[in-house]
Amino acid sequence: MIEAAQFIEAALARGFSWYAGVPCSYLTPFINYVQQDPSLHYVSSANEGDAVALIAGVTLGARGGQRGITMMQNSGLGNAVSPLTSLTWTFRLPQLLVVTWRGQPGTADEPQHALMGPVTPAMLDTMEIPWELFPTDAAAIGPALDRALAHMDATGRPYALVMQKGSVAPCALKPQDRPAPRARCAARTQWRGGAPDALPSRRDALQRVIAHTPAASTVVLASTGFCGRELYALDDRPNQLYMVGSMGCVASFALGLALARPDLHVVAIDGDGAALMRMGNFATLGAYGPSNLTHVLLDNGAHDSTGAQATVSPNVSFAGVAAACGYASAAEGDRLELLDEVLAAAVPGEPGAAPGSRFVRLMIRAGTPDGLPRPTITPAEVKSRLARHIGADHGEN
Structure with a gap:
């Protein structure tokens, strides 16, 4: 198990400052940390495919070494198939995916993950997205990120880290002032x-x-x-x-x-x-x-x-x-x-x-x-x- 700060700060040192996604309980410490770090940008997306497309847009315009990470539960891979296969792959717009592994074989989980859990690795393989397990030891973080970057830079295509349950230690979300809703215009x-x-x-x-x-x-x-x-x-x-x-x-x-x-x-x-x-x-x-x-x-x-x-x-x-x-x-x-x-x-x-x-x-x-x-x-x-x-x-x- 690692602290969220250990991964996120190592990623920031490599240019990963943009995050988008849809929450999963496995991602809670990760998202809580990102939302509270003023050096990072986080967009809460309506679905996982929109998050992939948004980070692709960040990648398209990136200057100064900016990079992006899309976070999702593995059930959300279904929502993300279209932009992963016809936007990021086709246009060569790389991003790092952090995909949780709900329903991993050998672990007890909810019935909706009974099929997606076993087929998650095959889905990533079918979409030609190389993947490895999310690092759970601090010493493994840098090498994992460097392997991801090497692939992204060489191919222009995504790389995935598959997060198992308990990979990241809890990180509390401190009370925050929610942004005021924007004024409603008249159509x-x-x-x-x-x-x-x-x-x-x-x-x-x-x-x-x-x-x-x-x-x-x-x-x-x-x-x-x-x-x-x-x-x-x-x-x-x-x-x-x-x-x-x-x-x-x-x-x-x-x-x-x-x-x-x-x-x-x-x-x-x-x-x-x-x-x-x-x-x-x-x-x-x-x-x-x-x-x-x-x-x-x-x-x-x-x-x-x-x-x-x-x-x-x-x-x-x-x-x-x-x-x-x-x-x-x-x-x-x-x-x-x-x-x-x-x-x-x-x-x-x-x-x-x-x-x-x-x-x-x-x-x-x-x-x-x-x-x-x-x-x-x-x-x-x-x-x-x-x-x-x-x-x-x-x-x-």
């Missing part, structure tokens, strides 16, 4: 109405995004599917990244980048199907989102890239959700000018700006241009290009 709407064919196209909306996101000071992260492909077709700029897979993770990915890089204006372009998939992340952005993050939702009411099957988005006021969750501003409508207004107002560090991120949902018509190309630049190449463009540490992975 603003601008509906013109009319026939669906009169709505703006995705191309119209993306052209406005490009016009408001100069390459020198902004980063644009586009959701998977036709959103990223059409942005690429319009203008393949070095400040853009086109997600593949990781459906629903663009906002949490953008949150990590915006938190790590307050000098940049980060714009996340989301889709209605993706946003519905991980709506819990609205609460995380509402609580932690900085003023240099703008969340743009282009809503055509359909899963366009898979045959235009309808989503349930017409039943949802996304701006109402964003406002209730604590975004600094939230608007929705069907006028392109609304997108202009929100993006023009999003200036990082602007004096008097309300704390928190901005949200805008623009209704667009379904449909995609014929012959829409796929990016010829690979995910790893687009990540490295962007990292170099923003002066991050890892442009060559």
Whole structure:
């Protein structure tokens, strides 16, 4: 058994200053220590996949040797499979995983861990994530971290430490003042109405995004599917990244980048199907989102890239959700000018700006241009290009 401070301070000496995750009783001493150390950053995520995506965003923008750790119970690996296999692996965005081993064979545990316990090592192996047991002796901490770093630096991919019960000694959580909830904004709407064919196209909306996101000071992260492909077709700029897979993770990915890089204006372009998939992340952005993050939702009411099957988005006021969750501003409508207004107002560090991120949902018509190309630049190449463009540490992975 080790003290939480022994591992966390050794990790900090190697650049690990960012933590995100979902609690587990095995992780309690770990999380309690991290939350009380002012030199560390901790984000409590709605689910484990969002935590993985957030730390991937931190990694994307990292400068000065910053690194990140995602913490989760092994049951949460199910929530994290998509970003681990199609974001961190595909784009080569390394992070250290601390995964607890509930239901480890030979230990008594709750019935919900009876299957996940035995298959945890196989799950990590299947996802090509090397792993070892979390160190339980102080002398083993440095070597374990160094092995993890060697793999992460060589491959650009995650490494896992699997924590057994009783690995870390108790660490009390001292009474703390909870952050005051952010002021609730009023959701603003601008509906013109009319026939669906009169709505703006995705191309119209993306052209406005490009016009408001100069390459020198902004980063644009586009959701998977036709959103990223059409942005690429319009203008393949070095400040853009086109997600593949990781459906629903663009906002949490953008949150990590915006938190790590307050000098940049980060714009996340989301889709209605993706946003519905991980709506819990609205609460995380509402609580932690900085003023240099703008969340743009282009809503055509359909899963366009898979045959235009309808989503349930017409039943949802996304701006109402964003406002209730604590975004600094939230608007929705069907006028392109609304997108202009929100993006023009999003200036990082602007004096008097309300704390928190901005949200805008623009209704667009379904449909995609014929012959829409796929990016010829690979995910790893687009990540490295962007990292170099923003002066991050890892442009060559």
